[in-house]
Amino acid sequence: MQRRDFLQLLLGAAAATLLLPINVLAAIWNKAAFEATTVDAAAKDMGIASESVSPDIQIKAPDYAENGAVVQVEVRSNIPNTEAIAILVDKNPTSLIANFMFSNGAEPFVVTRIKMAETSNVVAIAKVGGQYFKARKNIEVSENGCG
Amino acid sequence: MAADNAIKMRAQLKGEITEIKILMSHPMETGRRKNDLDEAIPAHFIQLVTVKLNDKPVLEAQWGTGISKNPYLTFHVRGAKVGDKVVVTWHDNKGDSNSGEIAVA
Helix, strand or coil: CCHHHHHHHHHHHHHHHHHHHHHHHHHHCCHHHHHCCCHHHHHHHCCCCCCEECCCEEEECCCEEEECCCEEEEEEECCCCEEEEEEEECCCCCCEEEEEEECCCECCEEEEEECCCCCEEEEEEEEECCEEEEEEEEEEEEECCCC | CCHHHCCEEEEEEECCEEEEEEECCCCCECCCCECCCCCECCCECEEEEEEEECCEEEEEEEECCCECCCCEEEEEEECCCCCCEEEEEEEECCCCEEEEEEECC
16 A cells, blocks of 8 residues: 555544544434424424324323423323334424434333423324324413523 | 533333433523524534443434423333443534433442
8 A cells, every 4th residue: 555545544534533423413313304394394304204193192291381491291102113202393483303213122202391482282203113103282381482 | 521511310220111311411502592692692402312221222312402401301211220331422513422321220
């Protein structure tokens, strides 16, 4: 190997290592879905063609939230082999809040705290194989938590 | 790791299920807020969270700006034992990252 080639290889490897976290992140993070302004548009950008309402998806959240900046939401799927749960809010500036993917023994269950701009439905969509199941719950919000 | 951005974690075996609770320190700025001088505060939020149990991924999450400031997370894993290692790592939109580790108790 020529010295110059070796140096170029070394530089390339160093650059690749430095850039890795951001490149990987950019490749994984679903920019289009997170910038979508409606639940339907976000779902479409996540590759969801259609989803059916299911009583096996449960959302536990308050009926009324004084402060939209912190609304605790618990979502559980009772459907076997649920792989992922996405949480969306109808009337937020951008609808998709989060997508959680479970593996290696993790239960399809998550508790987290979200921001809500106004009174709206919270929508949870579970991925089971190639099928999608959803539930929604209305939460009344008195103070905008989206800034 | 600076103390002010430390990740607080708990992993507790309860019967067959291990409950993992995580509290992260992060501003989770949406990019839509303004400061006192009416200047936009740039978006600054966690985009990716990974939790591994003994080096195997159990939870991978993508987040937008709608997760509350200082994000909180609880989830459950089957099949873990006391002493198993739980590692959480986050990456944000500015290229920052942080991770924390705890043993199942």
